[in-house]
Amino acid sequence: MQACRTLVVAAASRHGGTCEIADRLASTLSSGLPMGWNVVRADLSNLRAFDDADAVVLGSAIYFGHWMHSAARAIKYLKDAPLFDLWLFSTGPISEVDSENAQVISADALVATGQAVEHKVFGGRLDTSHLNWVERVAVNAVHALPGDHRDWDQVDEWARHIAGQLLVVPDRAAS
Numbered sequence: 001m002q003a004c005r006t007l008v009v010a011a012a013s014r015h016g017g018t019c020e021i022a023d024r025l026a027s028t029l030s031s032g033l034p035m036g037w038n039v040v041r042a043d044l045s046n047l048r049a050f051d052d053a054d055a056v057v058l059g060s061a062i063y064f065g066h067w068m069h070s071a072a073r074a075i076k077y078l079k080d081a082p083l084f085d086l087w088l089f090s091t092g093p094i095s096e097v098d099s100e101n102a103q104v105i106s107a108d109a110l111v112a113t114g115q116a117v118e119h120k121v122f123g124g125r126l127d128t129s130h131l132n133w134v135e136r137v138a139v140n141a142v143h144a145l146p147g148d149h150r151d152w153d154q155v156d157e158w159a160r161h162i163a164g165q166l167l168v169v170p171d172r173a174a175s
């Protein structure tokens with residue numbers, strides 16, 4: 001019988017929108033992977049949750065062009081871990097100007113480490129009623145559009161894509 005393999009899904013979020021994407025990814029992955037896979041929805045306050053991972057899906061909301069601190073800290077932790085499969089996602093490109101979105105995203109150099117299989121960017125959620133005045137100035141500066149720009153079909157599709165890739169990845173523990 002094949003040993004149980006663990007996929008850890010975690011995300012950094014300030015206002016909850018990115019956490020909900022991580023929840024949805026974990027749920028779709030759970031139903032998309034066969035028996036023998038254990039999907040763990042982890043909290044970034046406990047980095048030890050990654051210690052037994054065979055694969056990781058890690059995301060963050062983008063604030064001021066960067067990943068949030070807890071997600072950046074997790075990346076640093078994972079870089080020291082033995083090789084496993086890593087998928088990254090960001091939320092936040094909510095500007096109506098595509099070139100500005102691209103600029104923000106290309107400033108994120110995480111994929112350039114070569115340690116990630118893929119970096120996916122999802123639309124985020126911006127509720128201006130929850131923002132302080134500094135945040136309001138910032139979102140105006142990046143031409144951010146208020147509203148919920150998350151596309152759940154796109155999130156599910158990416159989860160199924162990851163599940164498909166995991167099914168063909170050899171079990172390192174068995175080799």
Ligand SMILES: Cc1cc2nc3c(=O)[nH]c(=O)nc-3n(C[C@H](O)[C@H](O)[C@H](O)COP(=O)(O)O)c2cc1C
Pocket residue numbers: 012013014015016017018019061062063064065066091092093094095101104123124125126127131134135136138139142144
């Ligand atoms: C103060 C502030 C700064 C932001 N900066 C960026 C940014 O630089 N680039 C971007 O694409 N989105 C930016 N966003 C949009 C957020 O990333 C987006 O709303 C995200 O979905 C929030 O996720 P959360 O609900 O998980 O915190 C910013 C939002 C706020 C409130």
